[in-house]
Amino acid sequence: MAVSGSDFKQWLEARGITTSASELGRLTGLHRVTVGNQIRRGNVPESTVVGVARGVGMDPIAALADFKEYKDLDSRPRSPTAAEVLSQVHHADLMVELQHRFHEDLFPRNDKVRIDFPHDGSHRAWIDAIDTGDVRHDVAEKTGTAITYLFNQLSDNKLTPIQAVTAARVSGTSMVAGLVVVGLITMEEGDWPEDIRETALMVMKNEDLVELIQQRLNLLQRRLRQRKEALEYAEKLTDLIG
């Protein structure tokens, strides 16, 4: 889902930004034909809006909030919860922290969390972190997505901006955080301090850290099993038929 072409044009005019495809291409770094096609087809991705906003020096969040789908985007505090922040820490970094807590001389703490997000499984981890009950079904219903397709998107780390904002909306958490998690806006644009992940990791209680690692390892185990089954099926069939 994206913003409509007519809304995008109106927004450009209201903000006094050029509607020329080549100029928009220059601002966003996209090819002018691509931008032209997006407008003509009436389906302008949020990344184009953000690109234009960045190009003209405007706050991307304020730009997105001009569209009806995102009008309440900045109506809640922007800062994420600790669980949301920790969801964006890879389990390898979580385990480094665990090792450090076992023996700080043998396993010195990293100054920085090493693995950036989005990483494999980070969208699913974020949804799990904000889930208060049935967030997946709510998102599927409100965005008109088939629930199985949403599960696939989460497995493939392909949550869309509108799905992320909808998930945050129904969970009562920061909607801006959702856009940071899906990578539409940067941590800086979302008002996340640079060391937010390191800080959240350091202050985490031992039992919470172990529980989080356990959850992540369970997910990893399931994922590996699924991949192994898929590999066996596909390999068997290609071997037999090919």
Added chain:
Amino acid sequence: MNDSIYVISVSFMLIFLGGLTFHRLTSRTTPEGARALLRPSGRLALMGVLLTAAYVFSLPGVYQVLESIVPISNGTDFIAKCCAMGAVAVLGVHLAVAYGSDTAINWIVGKRGALAVVIAALGVFFTLLAAETPTPSPRLVDYADQAAVEWNEWIVLAYTAYVLGPLLLPVFRDSRKNPLQFGRLASRLIFVGFVLSIARAIAYPLELQAGGEAFYIFELVTHVSTACVVLGLWAFAFAKSRQLARKTFDTGLSIK
């Protein structure tokens, strides 16, 4: 015009089938050449040989030469049809075993399958004998208005539908659930090919009503369906040789 369409499509099929069959028999993974036919994975090569032979025998020049050898008039058409049905039977066995479909195995493999192919071959033979076909005519096109020739043609189509029918469901299922995108595409191609072949058998009364002129158009449907199936099989072979499954579903933990 119709003749041109036929010659072009048959030539294309010959190049396509012959090329892929030759490649399979001579590829580095099967250096034993024709002996590959004896192995389970050689079934596809056998299918390619039979199908190519069926097309070659139907070429007017080859047909005329063979007609001077065979003891009965238009016996070459019988041989070509037996080759085509043999190819379908081999394909059916190959896919029934590969997809592991019990229904397909019950109908296509073993005594029931053998009986079906024997009955179909006898049917084709006796209808040829029953027809009045004094001069050579590939695909018996010149005698298409005779009831025996109509039956002759329909038996081949019906046997094809008999073999492909039980495979429709397993192929369709795989085209939806195969975790490998390329595998899904391959199964979809095979499925489309099967649907076209079965549709031609079911729509045979329409073909008869449409008259002799429409024969080549319906024949084109068979060529398209064959091309779809062969392309699908090639896609599986490609996925196997490139180890696409292993590359796609890497179970390593590295995130580099």
